[in-house]
Amino acid sequence: MTTRDTKYDIVVVGAGVGGICAALAAARLRRKVLLLEESKEIGGTGVHSAVSLICSFRDKDGRPINTGIHRELFPQAYTACKGLFDAEETVPTYDEKELKRTYEHLLKAEPLLTVWTDSRVTGVRADSSSGKILDLDVVSGEGEDFAVRADFFLDATADGNLSALAGADFQMGREEDGKLQTATVTFKMIGFDPSKLQNPRFTTWSGIHSLRKELTVYYQQLKDEGGTRNPRPSVLCFPYPDGRGVLFNSTAITDVDPTSAESVAAGMREGTEQALQLASAVKRHPAFAEAEVEFIAPKLGVREGRRVIGDYMLTADDCLNARKFDDMVAACAYSLDIHDPLGGGAKLVKIGGPGYYHIPYRSLIAKGWKNLLLSSRCISGTHEAHSSYRVMSGVSAIGEAAGTAAALAIWSKADDARDVPAARIRYVLQAGGQFVEGNVEKVPLK
Ligand SMILES: Cc1cc2nc3c(=O)[nH]c(=O)nc-3n(C[C@H](O)[C@H](O)[C@H](O)COP(=O)(O)OP(=O)(O)OC[C@H]3O[C@@H](n4cnc5c(N)ncnc54)[C@H](O)[C@@H]3O)c2cc1C
Structure with missing residues (x-):
């Protein structure tokens, strides 16, 4: 029987x-x-x-609006790329193994932070x-049970x-039929010869668009032969930052219910099959x-998956019209990007105005709950709004804001997360380097 500390200020699940x-x-x-x-490992x-x-x-002028922990996770994207999608600009990508090492390094550096995996x-x-x-009831992979207490969850x-x-309370799927965006099994290919591509500079935007077009020809052949059930119309792929691999984000599984283990397992089987089928089509290209x-x-x-009902529900209009909120605690600059629930590819719609919108604190507070963020x-x-943030x-900005809010709630002995003013959360976020807008309220020293 393992002895574990089971009382914390904050539990993050x-x-x-x-x-x-x-x-x-x-x-x-x-x-x-x-x-x-x-899971047995962190990273999600x-x-x-x-x-x-x-x-x-x-934003639309290339200024970063997620300058908090996100910058620590992906420093190269802040220094090496301007983010203006110029044809010859390098596509900002990351290597998942590197990201995991970064997470582990940052988590290990915090003496007051405990991590339980397989729990x-x-x-x-x-x-x-x-x-x-x-x-909370927590069950470990070895079957041990723990009751974990905290002030905020x-x-x-x-x-x-x-x-x-x-x-x-929560909602799931689009309003008309409850259908969710498609799920995808991604895969990585290595060992190809870029010199045989029409544009060998596949780590740039123009190069990756050209590669996708070339590969779609072979993918279409596969579809015409009835060699895959993948409903996607074209190939979507990205270069690895070291220029030695390509990540295919191009399988599409419809009707996966993430709240059902059986549905997720069936989706994984279908996605793996689609991945191998697509890889065989890609190998028909001489470069591959x-x-x-x-x-x-x-x-x-x-x-x-589920979208929990909070004190405010962010809408597509809020995002597209670059709405500002008095209780903003995070911002997002990414387009609305809905991967068609029926499998027909992705539709992107850009954020208007300055190119980013505010995420209000109220959207991070579960309606009717005082200590659930x-x-x-x-x-x-x-x-629609979810397809962007x-x-x-x-999500990194949302997480940073929620963690900050919970810490401040405990600092000020607040009974309800709503008692922490957004201006105070912004003060702390800003002091940590995060982008915020609106007035800030100093946190009194204790
Ligand atoms: C195919 C695909 C392509 C994408 N492409 C991009 C992209 O190119 N760029 C981009 O920025 N974003 C992309 N996204 C979106 C982005 O990756 C995710 O939305 C984001 O990483 C989600 O982060 P999260 O922290 O919300 O959830 P996750 O990273 O999914 O983490 C949730 C964690 O909670 C754990 N968990 C769940 N239930 C329990 C429980 N009961 N007890 C304990 N632990 C639990 C899970 O195991 C998981 O590790 C893509 C997503 C997908 C699926």
Whole structure:
């Protein structure tokens, strides 16, 4: 029987980008934090589903608007790329193994932060009349049970699993039919010969667009032969930063329900099959004749799950019209990007005005709950708005804000997350280097 410390100030459930940024932010404010992850390793989607592209984090003039922990995760994207999508600019991408090492390095540096992997939250004891979570049931991979207590709980499970266990309200899918964006199994190919490509500079935007076009010809052949069920119309791929690999984000599995283990397992089987079929088509290109699949991502890439109802629901109009909120605590510059739930490819719509929008603190607070904050892509927003802030730049800013808010709530002995003024959260975020807008309120020294 393992003896573990089971009382913390803050428990963050889920160690993807949102949970890691939340845990770092709270621990750096000297709160005692537990980060729980059900997988054997930390990293979540960005590591184990390998997504490659560092999605836009700059306004229309190229100024970064996610300058907090996101910059520590992807420093090269801030220095090497201008982010203006010029044809000859290098595509800002990352290597998932490198990202995992960065996460581990940052987490290990925090003395007040404890990480439990292989530890799944299976139940929540809550008092819904007072709107408070009391403790969590955590089951380890060895089958041991722990009751974990804290003052504040952060849902960084992406799919709102913690909130659903607590009994919080949520929505799933688009309004008309409840359908979710497609899921994807990504894979990496290496050992190809760029000199045989029409544009060998495939690490640039013009080069990667040219490569996608060339490969789509062979993919279309495969489709015409009936060699795949993949509904996507074309090939989507990205270069690895070292210029030696290509990440294919190009399989599409419809109707995956991320809240059902059976559905996720079936999606993984279908996606793996599609990945191998696509790889065989890619190898028909002379540049890829000797190429091999280096890995198939071990985790199904799920784009969308539960969206927990919060005090405010962010909408597509808010995003596209670059809406500003008095209680902004994060910002996002990425387009609305809906991967057609029926499999027909992705549709991108750019953010208007300055090219970014505010994410209000109210969207991070689960409605009716005092000590439950949302710190991953499960925040309160519509299907369309979610398609934008779900990317790692948006989610890292959401996580950092949620972790900061929880730490300040404990600092000020607040009973309810709502008692922490957004201007105070902004003050602390700004002091840590994060981009904020609006007035700031100094945190009194204790
Ligand atoms: C195929 C695909 C391609 C994408 N492409 C890009 C891209 O190019 N660029 C980009 O920026 N973004 C991209 N995204 C989006 C982005 O990667 C994710 O939305 C983002 O990483 C989600 O982060 P998160 O912290 O919200 O969730 P996750 O990283 O999914 O982390 C949630 C964690 O919670 C854990 N968890 C869940 N339930 C429990 C529980 N009960 N107990 C304990 N732990 C639990 C999970 O195991 C997981 O590790 C893509 C997504 C997909 C699926």
